[in-house]
Amino acid sequence: MASANSSRSAFLQGARDAGPFLLVAGPFGALFGVVATEAGLNLAQVMGFSVVVIAGASQLAAMQLMLDQAPAVIVLLSAIAVNLRMAMYSASLAPHLGAAPLWKRALVAYMNVDQTYAVSVLKYEDAPEMSLAQKLGYFFGTCVPIIPVWIIATYIGALLGEVIPSDWDIAFAVPVAFLAMVAPALRTAAHVAAAFASVVLAIVFAGLPYNLGLMPAGIGAMIVGAEVERRMGARFVPPAGGSK
């Protein structure tokens, strides 16, 4: 019973600690709902994105490229590339949760988003004495104010999108939202260098058709960021959680 109680209290603590990120998941979920509805997706498709993918930046990236009439392969590769950072999340949760039963790890993977990851991994590093049950309880607790809110906010956004007149230039909210997500993530010189290289390379490759320039620009900028970090000997800083 003691362990059931302690994992329940870890669950409640996780939910409390992740609470402020409700203010991130809510507005960005609603923004995706509005933009995707304005772009012409029906309610089931809008909700499909938020339930199946649960990754705001990649969902908005896919929407923008679909609006630009990019080929489906480019839409997919670009949106997947935006999510590659989650391989790092998966790897860094593995030492903490790797011993859990497969079905629990599968559930953790489904809800392993920027905010749940960032809040949990900071807690695990801060309290290494936590048991596996407590760590799992804590992670699932962090999901409470984020995952349901993300899905419900998308739904509210989709309903709003049907009401907002379609001649409003709502599509420009997407680049603004991306820059708003990127700016707080510019924590080190390496991040700034990667973002700067990303802009410069995007301009260099702007002449390529079908948004083909995005992949070389993104890969080039990743290399710039990694190289600057290697030369500066920078240490990994966990994300602040505001970059969903």
Add this chain to the structure above:
Amino acid sequence: MTGWTGAEIWLIIVALGVATYAIRFSFLGLIGNRELPDWLLRHLRYTPVAILPALVTPGVLWPAGSDGSLSLPHIASALVALGVGYWRKSAVLAAICGVLAFVGLNALA
């Protein structure tokens, strides 16, 4: 949505969902406690800041409605979002300020 059939949209949703799940499951699900090589982690760390600016740059510099010329509201509101986000470390505040700047500058123009 123009240019896309319902089936194509669902294909993108499902393929993106499966790929994203596979990324999230990868190390946690299959490799357990083994660690990723440093050089790979070092590159993965920069994916959001490397991809997202490149994604938005053409639309900010040459927005669809402006015949390929520079547009003050687009560039200024992008800089507002970037500046507020960097300064206040809040994506939500930055997005709100950026959208307000865009609406305000369009109203003035």
